[in-house]
Amino acid sequence: MRALRFLIENKNTVFFTLLVALVLSLYLLVYLFSHTPRPPYPEELKYIAIDEKGHEVSRALPNLNEHQDDEEIFLSVVIPSYNETGRILLMLTDAISFLKEKYGSRWEIVIVDDGSTDNTTQYCLKICKEQFKLNYEQFRIIKFSQNRGKGGAVRQGFLHIRGKYGLFADADGASKFSDVEKLIDATSKIETSSTDLKTTKPAVAIGSRAHMVNTEAVIKRSMIRNCLMYGFHTLVFIFGIRSIKDTQCGFKLFNRAAILKIFPYLHTEGWIFDVEILILAIRKRIQIEEIPISWHEVDGSKMALAIDSIKMAKDLVIIRMAYLLGIYRDNKKC
Template sequence: MLQANLWKMDFVCEIVQALVALAAIAFIVVLIIAHVTAGMVNLTRHEKEKYFLTTTGEKELFPSLHDPHSRELSVVIPAYNEELRMPVMLDEATEYLENRQKQNPSFTYEVIVVDDGSKDKTTEVALRYSRKYGADKLRVLTLVTNRGKGGAVRMGTLSSRGKVILMADADGATKFPDLEKVEAGLNSLNPKPDNMAIACGSRAHLEDDSVAQRSVFRTFLMYGFHFLVWFFCVRGIKDTQCGFKLFTREAALKTFSCLHVERWAFDVELLYIAQCFKIPIAEVAVNWTEIEGSKLVPFWSWLQMGRDLISIRLRYFTGAWKLQSHKTD
């Protein structure tokens, strides 16, 4: 009897050891794959992406984020097939910015619409606004191929002139006057090491209401994503995905020049980079309304974001991605 029990214990130990060994091998394989498949930061531009059209139809070279600022505010709007939703947002944004400039003539701004390889008339719609307000105030950057929202925001940011740079979604889900709230959040961050700071618009205060309107499955996906963000990348920020973020020029250069992820999870990598560099971050409650026509496909987009979150952590952990500044072409 004793011998049988010892045999069973030995068998169980062997099984446990085998499982541990398999888990270790699987982990090593995942690390190797994450390292080997890691892409480097791609900051190169197609020749056509280096220029914007002036009001007279002439080509003019975009400036660089490395240059000193020449505007108080840059607004970068990523747009993919947004010919229908974008006019409402642009009307609200330009009306606010023009009124602010009338009240304070020293306030200067620019809006950069980044057409992320759209198949509709997004560029044509944006160019109408450029002709109306002038290319000095509203410029259009048309990407030759679709990069993803993160890639579009990065290209627009690297082409901006603002002392502070606002990332804003083309659907207008966040009311543009809430810019004042994120500005106050940015200004509240003192001290700002090397003038680097970020203020993130947040919908966390609306979460209870949104849960009540969501299906159980979508709520499960949402909380699962929040957990993965917290576990792998970013802590202390309740809503990493709100598309209304304000950067000082220095913080934008530091974070966007290191960005690798160009799809939905790019916000998480940006904030992960910021926290690694100890850039102070403020989270500010903003008004937000869900707008029909979202490009986010609930299951597959969440799945892609989950994969990207794990990849972010593993690739920085293995050294495949490094935190350093890169020069732009």
């Protein structure tokens, strides 16, 4: 009775104490689940390639800032790869034939082997040498000794490319590679819309499958995958990316100015990293164009549907809350 009277008499203080306790516990919870990318091991700061004599070589990776000569490499393609010996050949064949025809030798491919256990690195080196006969500077592999996740792989790749534009593309070849031209056109339009002639305006163009929602390619997917897709879209909508219809397509292009503003600040290494990239771009007022591309379902997905979907939902909430509470900051490199 006395306790109840005390609560009523001090209701403002009680309410305030409860509120502080709630905010503190929320902060602690988000802090505990927040993510810091693991620093690269020394061997992950090197790339492996095949030299002119056909030997395997390992050299220090360049830093993104070092290469300002846009004429040298026009497009860098980063391919996150985890156990991809079964799927990557088709993707590379499609990509390399387009790149050679369109850009001569002004391109590079950076494969990030994310701790594969199926010899993805050796397999890629072999096809680079025997099948594609590539100049060694054009085909580089960063090999992680331990798996980091797709986001960690893309981040590490992008921080060490030489191109004017950087594209990340899935190893399964689900997107038609030549659609990269549409993304490049969109980013160039954003760049030329700037009135500042001294610096390049950061620009992002992302492949989108939103136009395909009612087409066979999506309908043919398993019911569970489609249900999860709709659930995920709803969650993304609630947690704040409303201007973009397809956040998850593995085909996204950035100019160097955008890469420098986004990737050093990216915390997430798992599947949900695309959403953090977009959140960062939106926070930094970088213009994003969503471009419809051709896409088809490819078997052999590395996603464990149930577990990875739960992780993605959790990580999505954590990203949004961490920015809200100041645990993640968009002006602090991580």
